[in-house]
Amino acid sequence: MNSVKIVAAMCLLSGGAYAVDVPIEGTVQSRCTIDTDTPGVYGNPNAYTLTTAAADGGVMPITRFDVTLADAYYAKVTHPDSFSAAPTANATVTFTGSTEVSSVGDAAMSGYEAAKTTFGNSTQFDLTESGSVWLKTTSVATNGGDKAFPSGTYRSIVVAECIAK
């Protein structure tokens, strides 16, 4: 009878061991933010061209990049290659464009324009300084065969990205 009790007590003691999961959380603050400074507007200098050039009645979209950590990010801006909204789908529209520095928040950023790289529709800037930089984008859409664009609203999108080095 006594031996049975001892075995039972040993079984109870061995079942009391347990484990606890301790969580670890952390928040990474963004050190590169992107804001739309000025939305773009297409001008219509002729029936078959839409352009953001101010001389043609357009407004160039301006994107602001704020970087709090120097030499840690690239600013990549891609001008559109299609309409996101248009009265009718038209595969003959040719898109061109470019992106350049509009203004800088520090004189040390004056070299950004000269150091930028272009590939495809994208333009990339090396953000070597902390601070703000404003990038403006030109977009020109030309209808094929110099045909007039159908009337309606045309919309396209400039994609701005902050890419960590």
Next chain:
Amino acid sequence: MSSSLFPLYPIQGTDINGVFYRYTAVKDPNDPYTVSIQNEAADRSGYIFRSTDDWSGGSGGTIQKYVPVPYSPVGDWGDGNIEQVGVGEVQDPVVLYSYRFDPDRLQQQELPEIPAVPVYDALADGYVTASLEPTDRELYENDDEVNQKDTEEEDDGRLEKALAAQENALTLAGSLTQNALVRAMNVATNLNTYYAANIPGGAYRETVVLKDKNIPDNRRALRSLGQQKLHTEMVEEQYR
């Protein structure tokens, strides 16, 4: 070195807490060039704000910058200027100040005393009331006619008097004498009238005739007097 001034106007209760500026620096990448946006202290003790951009080694460009500063009264801020050192040019500069305004710190300005202005009461003005008199044309015309008649009559009288001046001299003297005589005659006549008055008189005889020879006493009155006497005696009794 070159600089351009821009004034900053002091406004009571205003504190500046930041400066935003934007300009385009045009320069050759090989040239040294610095641009300073600055404000002198109002007491000329130095600069209360100064932000310098060194464009040396760069190709220039447009810069826009916001520089926060501790809140400081705008009265402490003197005129601002853009100072350039080196070879280059500043184009399209814009300098803006952010501020807060506290209306409670506005000093009340003393208002000048308002001078007492006499109130003109038109109804108390004699000229006005005179001008408000009824202006009936007929009245004026009647007045004019009367005046004209009077004037004519006066003229006629004067003329007659002038023509009869010589004759009237003796006539007036004679009339005075006659008047005196007539007046004396009248006085005599009046007196004689009173003296000659004859009052008809004689004896005025009694014409009243009493029919009854005996007039009896009023007994009721006697009775009333007896009651009155008794009452008086009773009243006087109580004071004895």
